[in-house]
Amino acid sequence: MLNNKSLLITGGTGSFGQMFVKTVIREFPKIKRLVIFSRDELKQFDMATKFPNNKYKFLRYYLGDVRDKSRLRRALEDIDYVVHAAALKQVVAAETNPNEFIQTNVIGAQNLIDACLDQKVKKVIALSSDKAAAPINLYGATKLCSDKLFIAANNYVGKRNLSFSVMRYGNVLGSRGSVLHVFTKRLKENKNFEITDKRMTRFNLRLSQAVGTALWSLKNSVGGEIFVPKIPSFKITDLATAISKENKKIFTGIKMGEKLHEEMITSSDSFNTYDIGKFYAILSSQDKNYLQKYKKQFKIFKKVKDDFCYNSKTNKTFLSINQIKSEILKYND
Numbered sequence: 001m002l003n004n005k006s007l008l009i010t011g012g013t014g015s016f017g018q019m020f021v022k023t024v025i026r027e028f029p030k031i032k033r034l035v036i037f038s039r040d041e042l043k044q045f046d047m048a049t050k051f052p053n054n055k056y057k058f059l060r061y062y063l064g065d066v067r068d069k070s071r072l073r074r075a076l077e078d079i080d081y082v083v084h085a086a087a088l089k090q091v092v093a094a095e096t097n098p099n100e101f102i103q104t105n106v107i108g109a110q111n112l113i114d115a116c117l118d119q120k121v122k123k124v125i126a127l128s129s130d131k132a133a134a135p136i137n138l139y140g141a142t143k144l145c146s147d148k149l150f151i152a153a154n155n156y157v158g159k160r161n162l163s164f165s166v167m168r169y170g171n172v173l174g175s176r177g178s179v180l181h182v183f184t185k186r187l188k189e190n191k192n193f194e195i196t197d198k199r200m201t202r203f204n205l206r207l208s209q210a211v212g213t214a215l216w217s218l219k220n221s222v223g224g225e226i227f228v229p230k231i232p233s234f235k236i237t238d239l240a241t242a243i244s245k246e247n248k249k250i251f252t253g254i255k256m257g258e259k260l261h262e263e264m265i266t267s268s269d270s271f272n273t274y275d276i277g278k279f280y281a282i283l284s285s286q287d288k289n290y291l292q293k294y295k296k297q298f299k300i301f302k303k304v305k306d307d308f309c310y311n312s313k314t315n316k317t318f319l320s321i322n323q324i325k326s327e328i329l330k331y332n333d
Contacts, residue, residue, distance in 0.1 A: 011086030012036030013043035066108030137257030163223030170203030
């Protein structure tokens, strides 16, 4: 898919971006060009040390911010595919710095869309979050706006060979700032595990699986859909136990903007949601021609029941404590 093609990833020095680059290097040795676009020069320096240009001649490190449309337009010259991972993501920080999140997550998304329309980009996959589904915090609201912008962008493509799609997933085990990292740090410091609520559940996805989902979306997207992978859930209390039975659990109360359970498909989305095998697809249209494209693309294409919802509490598959331990051992594969 990517051999002899050029791809740019925004936010390319983050946890997802580094795993994405590692995977692409391994699986697509004949890729024409892989551009890492991010605003952090130190992370780019560290990444260039890990993946040096003299060994990987197709790699390019491009300093820039999605807030800068002209910089994006320059970086996207001769790019075939884009994976949009750049975002501000801390829920609490969003509540106290709302304009900064809007500038990056919303206006930055529109800047990328405009730049892709100006260049000869063929496909764009934007990464989303469970918090965009029925958002209760500002971060989730900005990601919902971003999702809507990317889906609506398909209306402005015209005769261009270009499509925009979204890939939504929940908790990524072991990503920077994740609960696994928090618990692991407290284990090393011999401190109690602080849990906001004992009822809390989360979806489980390893970084390598998140990257695989993005690559799958890039290959299979038609345009105008939100892909949601079918993944297991776990209880936060079980994760804490899997890390250490000895450390005491302290329940501190739910934080501002925090949900008890992750939700990726709301009951309101169900009227436009289809089961396509290992994924769900929330479609942007019920037009017969659009649906026909999907029927041709996927062997399984089945409308979910009205009022169907997909969240980490009612998920059919839950990880046991032993399964969580296994996931922890291979989270950075």
